[in-house]
Amino acid sequence: MGGIAACLPRRRHRAAPTVDEEKGKRSMACHHCRQESGLADAAGLVFSTKLAPPRAGSVVERARLFRLLDEGARGRFTMVIGPPGSGKSALLASWVRAGVTLSGPLAWLTLDEEDNEPTRLRAHLVATLRRAGTAGPAAGGDVLAGEPCVERSVPALLEAFGALSAPIVLVLDDFHELRPGPARNAVLQLARHAPACLRVILASRQEPDLPLHKMRAAGELTEVRGADLAFTEAETDELFRRAGVDLTPDQVAQVLRVSGGWAMGLQLAAVTRSEDEDCRTCLERWSKVVRLCSDFVLGELLEPMRAEDQELLLRTSVLSRLNASLVQAITGRIDASRMLRRLSAEQDLLTRVDEWTYRQNPMIRQALARELIERYGSAEVVSLRRVACEWYTAHGMPEQARQYATAAGALGPFPGASDPVPHPSVGLPEASPGGVTDGEGDQGASPVAGPLPQRGTTRPVPSRSGAYGQGLTASELEVLRLLTTDLTLDEIAARRHVSLNTVKTQVKGVYRKLRVGRRRAAVEAARLEGLL
Numbered sequence: 140m141g142g143i144a145a146c147l148p149r150r151r152h153r154a155a156p157t158v159d160e161e162k163g164k165r166s167m168a169c170h171h172c173r174q175e176s177g178l179a180d181a182a183g184l185v186f187s188t189k190l191a192p193p194r195a196g197s198v199v200e201r202a203r204l205f206r207l208l209d210e211g212a213r214g215r216f217t218m219v220i221g222p223p224g225s226g227k228s229a230l231l232a233s234w235v236r237a238g239v240t241l242s243g244p245l246a247w248l249t250l251d252e253e254d255n256e257p258t259r260l261r262a263h264l265v266a267t268l269r270r271a272g273t274a275g276p277a278a279g280g281d282v283l284a285g286e287p288c289v290e291r292s293v294p295a296l297l298e299a300f301g302a303l304s305a306p307i308v309l310v311l312d313d314f315h316e317l318r319p320g321p322a323r324n325a326v327l328q329l330a331r332h333a334p335a336c337l338r339v340i341l342a343s344r345q346e347p348d349l350p351l352h353k354m355r356a357a358g359e360l361t362e363v364r365g366a367d368l369a370f371t372e373a374e375t376d377e378l379f380r381r382a383g384v385d386l387t388p389d390q391v392a393q394v395l396r397v398s399g400g401w402a403m404g405l406q407l408a409a410v411t412r413s414e415d416e417d418c419r420t421c422l423e424r425w426s427k428v429v430r431l432c433s434d435f436v437l438g439e440l441l442e443p444m445r446a447e448d449q450e451l452l453l454r455t456s457v458l459s460r461l462n463a464s465l466v467q468a469i470t471g472r473i474d475a476s477r478m479l480r481r482l483s484a485e486q487d488l489l490t491r492v493d494e495w496t497y498r499q500n501p502m503i504r505q506a507l508a509r510e511l512i513e514r515y516g517s518a519e520v521v522s523l524r525r526v527a528c529e530w531y532t533a534h535g536m537p538e539q540a541r542q543y544a545t546a547a548g549a550l551g552p553f554p555g556a557s558d559p560v561p562h563p564s565v566g567l568p569e570a571s572p573g574g575v576t577d578g579e580g581d582q583g584a585s586p587v588a589g590p591l592p593q594r595g596t597t598r599p600v601p602s603r604s605g606a607y608g609q610g611l612t613a614s615e616l617e618v619l620r621l622l623t624t625d626l627t628l629d630e631i632a633a634r635r636h637v638s639l640n641t642v643k644t645q646v647k648g649v650y651r652k653l654r655v656g657r658r659r660a661a662v663e664a665a666r667l668e669g670l671l
Contacts, residue, residue, distance in 0.1 A: 184258065184259045184262045184263075185262050185263055185266045186263075187266075188249075189248060189249045189250075189251070189263060189267075190246075190247060190248060190249075190263070190266055190267045190270050191247055191270075192228075192231065192232035192235045192236065192247055192310075193228055193229075193232055193249065194232075198229055198232070198233045199233075199370075199374050199377045199378050199381065200233055200237055201230060201233070201374055203371075204230055204234070204363060204367060204368075205234050205237060205239075207361060207363055207367070208230075208231070208234045208239070208340070208361075208363070209239065210361055211338070211340060211361030211363075212239070212241060212308050212338055212340065213338070214338065214358075214359060214360075214361055215333060215335075215338060215339070215354075215359040215360075216330055216333065216338075216339050216340075216341070216349075216354060216359055216360055216361070217338070217339070217340040217341070217360075217361040217362075217363070218341055218343075218346070218347070218351070218360065218361070218362050218363070219231065219340065219341070219342040219343075219363045219368075220342075220343055220344070220345070220346055220362070220363070220364055220365065220487050221344070221363075221364065221365040221368045221487050222344060222365060222440060222486065222487055222488050222500070222503065223344060223403070223435070223436070223439035223440045224401060224402060224403025224404070224432075224435055224436075224439065225365055225368040225369075225401065225402055225403070225487075226368050226402030226403075227312070227342040227343075227368065228249075228312055228313070228342060229402065230363070230368065231310060231312060231340065231342055235247070235310070241306075241308055242305055242306055243303075243305035243306040243307050243308070243336075244271040244272050244305075244307050244308075245271060245307070245308045245309075245310065246267045246268055246270065246271035246307060246308070246309045246310070247267060247310045247312070248263055248264065248267045248309070248310070248311055248312070249312045249313055250311060250312065250313045250314060250316045250317055250326075251313065251316050252316050254316065254317060254322055255316075255317055255318050255320060255322050255323075256322070257321050257322050257325070260322045260325065260326075261292070267309075268307075271307060292325075293325050293328045293329055293332075294328075294332075296329070297328075297329070297332055297333065297334060297337070300333070300334050300336050300337040301334035301335070301336060302336075303336040304336075305336070306335070306336045306337065306338055307336065307337060307338070308338045308340060309329075309337060309338070309339050309340070310340045310342075311326060311330075311339065311340070311341045311342070312342045313342065313343070314326065314341050314342065314343035314347060315343045315344040315345050326341075327347060327348055327349060330347065330349060331349055331350070344486065344487075345485050345486050346484065346485045346486075346487075364487055365487040365488075365490070365500075366490060368400075368402065369399060369400030369401065370395070370400040370401075370402060370405055371400070372388075372391050372392065372395060375391050375394055375395055375400070375405060376391050378405055378406070378409055379391075379394075379405075379408075379409050381409075382409035382410055384409060394408065396501070397425070397501055397502065398501065398502045399500040399501045399502055399503075401500050401502050401503065403432065403435060404428065404432050404502040407428050407431050407432060408425070408428045411427055411428050411431065429502070429505050429506065429509070430509075432502055432503075432505070432506050433505075433506035433509050433510065434638075435506075436503055436506035436507065436510075437506070437510060437638045437640065437641070438638060440488075440503070441453075441507070441510065441640070442638065442640045447472075447478070448478070448482065450470065451466065451470055451472065451475075451478055451482075452482075452488070452499075452507055453507055453510060453511045453514065453515075454469050454470050454511065454523055455469055455470070455499070456499070456504050456507035456508040456511055457469075457508065457511070457520060457523045457524055457527065457546075458527060459498070460492065460496055460497070460498055461479060461489065461496065461497045461498065461499070462479075462495050462496050462497070463475045463476035463479060463495070464530070464534075465527065465530050466478075466479060468526055468527075468529075468530045469523055469526055469527065469530075479497055483497055488500075488503075508520075510641065512614075513614055513637055513641050513645075514614070514641060514644050514645065514648075515612065515648075516612030516613065516614060516615075518612070521547045521548060522547075524543045524544075524546050524547035525543070525544075525547045527543040528540045528543035528544040528547060531543060611648075611649065611652055611670065612648075614645055615645050615648050615649050615652070616670065617635065618631060618635070618642060618645045618646060618649060619649050619661065619662075619665055619670065619671070620671065621634065621635075622646070622649070622658055622661060622662055623662050623671060628642050628643060628646065646658075649661055653665060653668075
């Protein structure tokens with residue numbers, strides 16, 4: 140198979156102006172020097188580790204998903220979409236390493252934040268095509284590096300692909316790292332207008348900005364979504380057996396119920412243990428797995444999101460089921476329906492139960508619930524549960540209202556409920572997203588042991604004088620005390636074992652409640668109020 144370079148005309152440079160021929164020659168020479176220097180610089184930007192599938196440990200080969208990818212590699216465009224930690228990269232890497240049989244070469248490129256720079260993206264595209272054996276040395280200079288605008292170089296590249304005798308499969312991993320701009324547009328052009336000899340497989344946390352409905356209608360789109368990426372019982376059992384843990388069928392089923400088949404959660408559960416512990420203790424200490432997952436969810440999912448999406452996901456973590464009316468009652472957002480559709484379709488963070496109802500992955504929901512308490516205190520959690528209780532009561536669902544009332548520590552009566560509602564303590568179980576089950580074991584308890592111990596109750600701490608500082612939570616009060624030291628916000632986050640974003644939110648809450656705008660003013664106001 141000939142290289143792409145053979146399909147492309149060489150770029151020609153205009154002759155020097157006849158007015159000053161010697162000056163023109165010098166100018167031309169400088170131009171060639173700049174171009175050669177640019178190519179050399181681009182070569183220095185390439186990281187070879189981005190041009191091959193990432194290495195992983197013991198990975199479960201998922202034959203049912205391999206078949207989907209095989210089908211996609213024979214079509215025009217394949218999209219692997221799922222939330223962070225759902226196993227997109229691991230799936231594609233294991234598929235490639237399983238010895239997939241293709242009719243042509245395969246090129247791999249893992250995108251990252253730095254590929255938003257067009258020069259770096261061009262360099263990596265050239266390098267991955269050369270590595271696959273499809274682009275000769277001149278192709279990079281003529282098609283990509285020779286064109287100052289990466290978007291304008293794509294049509295020529297596509298024309299060259301169209302002349303190939305055998306197809307090439309181009310895997311683009313972590314597409315979500317590309318922000319709106321020239322680099323992202325170039326990749327989208329490549330996927331949207333790919334000729335028959337170019338099969339693009341794109342993995343991302345969000346849907347790409349492509350006419351997916353047209354591709355579906357034309358039969359040109361293969362999709363692997365979050366629901367497909369969720370582990371089955373057989374795959375879960377295989378994952379734990381590879382980690383040296385033999386589970387009973389009942390334990391496997393319970394692990395799936397509390398994890399939702401989320402790859403990251405299962406992987407952490409399978410390997411989480413101390414050197415002197417038996418492997419089975421990873422199930423008995425499920426709360427440790429939840430804490431580890433929480434760090435990942437906060438850093439990879441929550442912090443990069445828009446503030447309005449963060450708020451919705453955090454506040455609805457008390458709910459076992461979501462619909463627009465209930466979410467509007469919980470969050471006050473009149474566009475709740477649109478946001479739920481977007482989070483479900485574009486980011487695959489919610490799973491549709493029916494046309495109007497959604498649910499979150501139970502393990503991600505547990506992590507969000509922990510963060511909800513850290514940011515706003517358990518008083519806010521109780522308030523949200525009471526709103527949910529009132530909503531279910533108003534909509535004639537007394538049993539669900541009863542569950543939320545019990546979790547919130549409220550008293551009945553609720554029409555249709557068989558017994559009066561007890562008045563338990565307000566604390567939140569450590570691994571439970573809201574103390575409310577949904578009939579599918581979605582309460583986050585350990586797959587082996589019973590419910591985990593409750594955390595201590597966190598109540599709002601009012602100021603002594605009552606003028607300012609009303610409603611400071613225990614977490615905010617702890618942050619306030621640390622503000623009196625020389626610690627930076629990063630160091631405060633490390634001291635409290637929470638994310639920097641959590642500390643920033645709590646500091647903003649302290650400033651708002653003390654009616655100040657700076658750190659020193661907050662400390663002075665707190666001392667005047669007797670809070671320190």
